[in-house]
Each structure stands twice: as C-alpha cells, then as structure tokens.
Amino acid sequence: MVAMRHIRQNITITKEDLYALKTMREMLHDNINPFVGACFDNPSSCVIFIYCPKGSLQDILENDEIKLDLNLKYSLIMDLAQGMLYIHNSKLGCHGRLKSTNCLVDNRWMLKVTDYGIEKYINNDKNIQQGVTLNIVDVILQRLEKYASNLEELVDQRTQQLMQEKQRSDTLLYRMLPKTCADKLKCGESVEPEMYESATVFFSDIVGFTTLASKSTPIQVVDLLNDLYTCFDGIINNFDAYKVETIGDAYLVVSGIPTRNGKLHAGIIADMSLNIRNKVSQFRIKHLPNEIVSVRIGNHTGPVCAGVVGLSMPRYCLFGDTVNTASRMESNSEAQRIHLSEATYRALLDLGGYNTTFRAEIPIKGKGMMKTYWLDEKYARSPTGLMLSTFDNI
Template identity: 55%
Template sequence: MFSTDGIFRPSMLSPKSTSVSPAMMELIQQCWDENPASRPTFENISKMLLKSSNKTNTNIVDNMLEKLEKYANDLEKIVEQRTKELVNEKRKTDTLLHSMLPPFVAEELKAGHKVEPMMYQKSTVYFFDIVRLTKLSSQSTPMQIVNILNDLYGTFDDTISKHNVYKVETIGDAYMVVSGLPQVTERHVVEICNMALDLLGIVKTFKIRHRPEMTLMLRIGIHSGPCAAGVVGHTMPRYCLFGDTVNTSRMESTGEALKIHMSSSVMEQLSVHPEYHIELRGDIELKGKGTMTTYWLLGKCKFTTQ
C-alpha cells in the first residue's frame, strides 16, 4: 500500500498473527529506513539473523559458513598468541647468543655469514686464577665449588659491565677479559687496570657460603700487545683470542695472592697516568718467555690494594 507521502511500504502484520518474531519485524523496518545512515550494516544483519534463527532450521551451507567463520576467528587468535610466543623466544635466544659472542659476530652468524678472524694491534688481556682452589675443592662438595664460582663470577660480571671490556671466557677458575677488541679503544690499558682494581676490592670482601671465615685469594696478570681474534667451531662456536699477548698475560701464574702482576708494556702505557701507583717487582722467569721485568699495580690515587 502507499502511505500519505507517496512512499510505498508493505503492510506489516501484527507479531501475534505471524510466526515472525518482534526482533525480526524491527530489523525489517530498520532495513527500509529512509535515512541510509540509520540502516544496519550487512555484518550486523548477519549477526542478528544468526542470533534469532533456529539452529535446527539452518541449512547445510549456512551451518558450514558459520563454522568456517568461527574457525577463522579462533585461528587468528591462535596465530596472534603463537606470534607473541615466537617473538619472546627469539628475544631470549638473542640475549643468550649476545652473552656468548660479541654482538656483531652473533648477527653475522645468524645471517649465515662467515666471520673472518681479525688482527688487533693494540689490546690488553687480563687473567686471574684462584689460589689453592684444589685444596678448597678437596674440602668441599662439587656443588659447593659450583656455588662459589657462580657467586664470584656473577658478582664480577656485574662489575665488568661498567667498564669498556669484553669477557672472553671462564675455564674452571680461570677468568679472561680483554679490552681493545672487539670494540677498539685507545684506553684499553686504563680500562683493564681500573677493572682489575675493582675486582680485587670485591674479592677481599667476598664471602664463601659454606666457609665464611675463609678469604678467596686471586692471582692477577695483565699484559698488553697485538692480538688476533676469531670464531672457532661450528656446533658450539666460541670467540677466542690468539697470539703471544695471550700467552704472556698468563703471568698470573708467577704472581702473588691478592696482587696485580703486570708486564713492562702495561707499565709503559700506564706511566703517563700519574694517579696509578706502580712498583717494580724485578726480573721474573716466565714460562716460555724467559726473563722479563715485571711490575705490581698497587692502586689508584688514594685507593690502595695493600
């Protein structure tokens, strides 16, 4: 029939005289609203039809489409969750890899590139070992020794992060740090010496859990010179140092407990910094090197290790 304004609309029966629900009648009227902005979208129409329809009366196609839509929505949620988990695991893997290798080396290996060894003309290498660790081991359980080294190295790791140095490795009670590579710096000697003094101060107050009355005794050796560095191995790649500088830096073996033993090359570079206290030790026979003149680094400014 026509309305008074000339717009054709079919007559709507009373909901009581038809099987059409009131919600459906209202939806029909909304769909032919003269204002297009007031009409529901197809998505809303679809949702309302699905909500009001009797599931037992839906045909096979509608039922299949409904299930496909639900599956697609669930799949999106699963993919989003898995993506977040993958990003978190990748972040953990990168953190672990960067703790084992220099960042630029780690990125090259991740990209599948070969990392060529490099020669650094100026570097300073630091070594220390623990005096009488064998005797302490005989009086302790293996787990107690693991706890000692983990506590000590954990404290040291926090300290060396404040200096421009790179921790190369720990093998048993041997702890090796270098400055001047892989990040080149002209202050490599100063960085290592400052770190050595800090670590020596820490070990003097370090407490062993099961032997609190005992003080750990370190022997420290420092040497400066050219050094080669590169990645060795495929299964478990390691960033290693090579050269005579590394061998000579093992002069901690001829040092004394709680003292910093350094070579003449370190002393010469450190002598331009008057704030460091240096003492001549004398001529010492070093394994594989013969006789060398070595020195003690006693402290810096008013701070002293004695």
Template identity: 50%
Template sequence: MVYIHSSNLQSHGRLKSTNCLVDNRWVLKITDYGIGKFLDNADPNNIEEHQQYKSLLWTAPELLGDPARSYNGTKEGDVYSFGIVLHEIYYRMGTFPGKANLTAKDIIARVKNKESTPCRPEIFNDVTDVQPAIVKLMQMCWLDNELERPSFNVIKTYLKKKVLQGDFKHTNIVDIILNRLEKYANNLEDLVESRTQELMIEKQKTDKLLYRMLPRTCADKLKVGEVVQPELFDSATVYFSDIVGFTTLSSKSTPIQVVDLLNDLYTCFDAVIATYDAYKVETIGDAYLVVSGIPVKNGDNHAGIIADMSLDLLEEVSKFKVKHLPNEVLKVRIGMHTGPCCAGVVGLSMPRYCLFGDTVNTASRMESNGEANKIHISESAHLALMNLGGYHNEYRGDMPIKGKGIMSTYWLTGSSTNGRTRKVRNDLTW
C-alpha cells in the same frame, strides 16, 4: 579496515572492489595498502585516460580536489570508498549504475564539484533484496561532508546490530556457513598471533643466551650462516686471574661445593665486568680471562678499563665469603698485559670466541708470577697506563719470565680516575 585505521598506516587510500579478494575459506582480504611511496614514482602518462578516471570512481570528493592527499588517503575517504563498494555488493550492477550517459571523466568531475544534488550511484527502490538499513548505511558513508561520515568502528557495530539482530531475521544456510567461517578465520588469526608472540619470546631467550656465549657481531653472523673471519687487533689489554691455593681449598670441599664456590665468585665477577667495556672470554677451572679492546675497538682506553676493573674485582674478593668455609679468606692473583692480539670463533659445535697471540701468553705469565691479592702488570701495560694518567704503578724489578726471558714488571697499586681513588694494600683494597 578497523585494523588498518588503528595501525600506523592510519588509512588505506585506494579502497575499491578490485582490491577486495576472497580466499579459499570465503574470507575477504584487503590488498593494495601501504604503497604510497611506490605510487609517488609512478608515471601517470603510462595509464590511459579512461582507465585513470575509472580507477578514481571510489575516491572521495575532497581527495579528488587534493591530489597530494589522495596517495595515502584519509580515514573519511576510506569510508566513502566503502559506501561505493557496498553499493556494488548489494546491487550487483557495477560502479555508478544509472549513469550510462556519463563517462568516468564526467562522473569524477561532478563528484569533485560537490553539486547541490551530489553525483552518486543510483538507489533502486524496486530491488527487494536490498534492505533499507543497508541503503541508509551507503548514503551515510558517501556524504559530501567528510566529518558527518561514520567511522569503521561505528559501521561494524551498525552492521552487527542490523544484520545479525535486526532487519535480516531470515538467515539461510550460506549465511550460517559464512558466519562460522568468519569466526574460524578470526580464531585462527588470534591463535597464529599468540603463537607468533610465544615464538618471539623464545627467540629472544635464545638470542640472549647466545649473546652471553659469543660477541653479538659474531653471533649475528653465525645465525645467518656466515663464516666469522679471524681478526687482528693492533692493541688490546688482557686480564688473567686465578684463585691462590685453589688445590688446597678444593681438598677441603666436595665437588659440588667447588662448583658452587666458583659459580658464586664468578657471578660476582660477571656483575663487575658488565659495568665496563670489557669482554669475558672464558673461565678455565679457577682461571678467569677477560679482554678490553676486543671485539669492539676502544682506542687507547683498554688498559685503563682493565686496570679499573682489576681494582674493583680485588675489592669484591675482599668482601667475598665462601659459604661452606666461612673462615676461609679468599685470595686471587691478577696479571695484565697490553699488546696485539688475534681473535676468532673456533668450532661449529659449541663454538668459542678465542684469543690467540703472545699477548695472551704474556698476561698468563704475569698472573702466574704475581702474588696474592696483587695486580702484576707488564712494562707495556705500565706505559699504556702512564699515557692515560691517573694510575699508580710500583716498579717490581726485572723478573725471569718463563718463555720470555728477563722482563721489567710493575705492581698496579691504585688509581685516581672517574672521581674515585682506589688503592691496593697487602690483601685489602678500598
């Protein structure tokens, strides 16, 4: 009850002896809480009158007079119910003993009326097993004035002081076993909670890693065993880039240095991409593939997003230093193309989110036919940027593109968007 009162539930609302269950470890468990919404739809006409009034014998007088509060109850009302249950536990005579001449309906009416001598279960002084401290606690719990009733934190402290250190000095073997079982149950619950927290932390780490490998929507479907269906996107912009002279650069480096170089460069690229509505598809050696408009559609903005991102990546490349070759100037070729594209997850072992279609091939051709530290774009990408406005493109000419024939292509030379002006000049960008 201390836990329930400190949780979002705030109160039980229907505490009674029939809601107190004992498990196979002799540990008492509280049930039937947090179901106020279900009771709102219950039909009282389906419950016999006697049974309906009998179920209210544990209900505090202030709640009997206010049915709207009785579903969810109050903390003070729970304390009243605890007092009635405590009486049942120690006297073993049922609910409201000594009132055999009254029906449950009569008892409820008298409790509700808050008589000068409150209608409560009888206190039998000739029963020697019940200690005065327990009788006093019952009477404090069922006081008419709800503000004078103790809280469950106070009750817990009171019981520990009186039962374990005070009035109950002679403890039998059953009490010792119960006390140890209770400690064991509490320790077990703490252990389970601790392990659950550890499991949740590990799950978050796994999810974070999975979301880096696949789009969130696809990853969530795969986690529940669903098949990710391939999806066709009417329009998206694909970015391709690679390092100019990578073969020569690799010949000057050890394999480990090559890996470190690519890791440093693409970690830098990843940080830039994270600020844009773009998705990094994959890296193949020194090639880098990014798309915008997939897997989350963003209208006609994808071309502008990739253009701004490309300009920022060129700026990062101009500042990048190769650790093992500090005098080496790194250069990249960038190509971009806008068009329809298909995307889907391929494979069950090490699945990959892949792009398919002529748009991907054309973007790759834009990159391979480009020049160092320049952004080579197709005519469709050029038109998409012109529709958005704020981008500066320079007509390159009609170029023979392998597998495509003659294509009109352009250089992206700069932009004036989002309050920033960016330009490309030779191998520098600012």
C-alpha cells in the same frame, strides 16, 4: 559441584512427570551423568546434574590443542554407545535431544550422557525460530567466520611464543659471543679472524683453589665458582671489557676487543682489576665462612688475533703471544696483587693516574728475563698536580 540448566517457567507438573523424574533420579550407570534434582519455583526454575570438569564433547573436538588418538576416540564412542543403550533399556525409552554438547567428559576421560528426560522442560522456540531464518549458506559463513577468528588468535599466540623463544635464544647467543659475531652467524655469514694492533688481556685465578676444593663437595665447588664469577661478571658490566671464558678457576677478560677503544684498554683493565681485587677481599664462601679467598691477577698489553672457533658450539677465542704473556703475568703474581708487564705499565704511564711499583726483572717461562710491576692503586690529581685522594674501588 553441580551444573544447573534453566528451564521454562510456569510448568505444570503431572503425575507422569513426577514418575519420570523419579526414574531419572534412580538411573545409575558409568556412562550416564547422574541427575541430582529439579526446582520448579519461579524465578529459579532449573534442573541439576553432576558437573563434569572436562566440558562437553563439542568443546574437546573444537580445541585444537587436544589431539585425540584412535584409542581415545574408540573409548569415547564405546562410552556413548553404552550410555545410550542403558537409556533405551530404561523406563525413559529414549534420550530425546542427543547432541555433542550433551555428551560430557569427566576427569578420567570417560564420556557421560546428560540432559536426558528433560526435553519437555527446555524452551526450544528460540532455536526453532532461528534452523527457519538461516539458510545453509549463512550457517557455513558463520562457521567460517568463527574458524577464522580462532585461527587468528592461535596464530597470534604462536607468533608471540616464537618471538619470546627467539629473544631467549638471542640473549643466550650474545652471552656466548660478541654481538657483531653473533649477528653474522645468525645471517649465515662466516666470521673471519681479525687482528688487533693493541689490546690488554686480564688473567686471574684463585689462590689455593686445590685446597679449597679438597674441603668441599663437587656441588659446593660449583656454587663457589658461580658465586665468585657472578660477582666478577657484575663488575665487568661496568667497563668496556669482554669476558672471553672461564676455565676452572681461571678467568680471562680482554679490552680493546672486539670494540677498538684506542689507548684506553690498559686503563679499563687496570680499573677493573682494582675493583675485582677489592671485591674479592670482601667475598665469603657460604660453606667455608672462615676461609679467606684471594686471587692472583696478571695484565699484559700487545697485539692479539681474535676469531670464532667451532660450528656446533662456537667459541670466541684469542690467539697470540700477548695472551700467553698475560697468563705468565698471572701465574707469577702473588695473592691479592695485580702483576703488570712492562708494556701495560708504560700504557698506564701514558694515561696517568695510577700508582705502580717496580717489582724486579724476573725470569718468565718462554720469555726470558722481563721487567714487571705491581699495580697499587688509582689516584686523582688536582690541576696543580697534588694528590687529592687514593682509592681502590673505582
């Protein structure tokens, strides 16, 4: 790779010129940019030097993103001094037109002096006609205008980067907390705990998870849970429900919180449960394709208190007996069954459109005997009340 510099046309080459070009061709030094050759045939008159990819010293000094420490500055100064000393001790005697644009930097950050010995071939009339027409004030104004333009471009770039970073942080925050709570925290406001008179809580866990984990490496367990819960997340996005958290293989979702939706929350959670049950029946583990995955699901409806806990790593948490009862519904459920408390059963009965089966009056830890039900399916009815179809996948 070479760099070409166009030179004046109609140059008469003398014997002394040929001798100087031969001298330049033979000059070899670590801090001298090697001269390759020259062409004096019109219209392609040019001199050729080796190309340095880092550009000139002026380019580096004007680049605000390149920070030169003291050691690098000292190294560049020493390279320049050694290169000029070599030229002064050569048959050329002097450089002739040394400036920062004629000091190049290679890939190893070594400075190399270039454009030596070609002063005769460079047309400087244009430049000379200009250091006459421009006074010092004009030069300063030009530099200020260029600096302001570069500064505006830099500010625009930094602003765009800041906005992109803010958008990423907001997206992450909204995944961790409800938007209303996240917006208050961003404004420096505290999030007070709030009581909800009625909400429906969903709990699920994987049946035989310990056995599956014993057949898997830790990385495979993480991949299994990630694949399954990514599938769950996709389902939840279609419903007015909020995923509170996942703890191991346990999955906690609520509807009616933080957005109140009247009496619809029981139906929303029921529809979501049927979708999840249906999706799990189709799910396959990548490293254990012959293993069947099944989940236990439990739903309960009642009053819930919700609030943000923690400062350094805030979490949106649910509190109250409703959460505990929903957990008991799940732990007392069966594989691929949706276990309902009596409160959720009656809420679905008021909404209509769901097939349920009375399970039994069973002992629930901490609650005593409770009537519980299975959610079987959701159905559609004609205006006459006749059942038209049944389906699991809403």
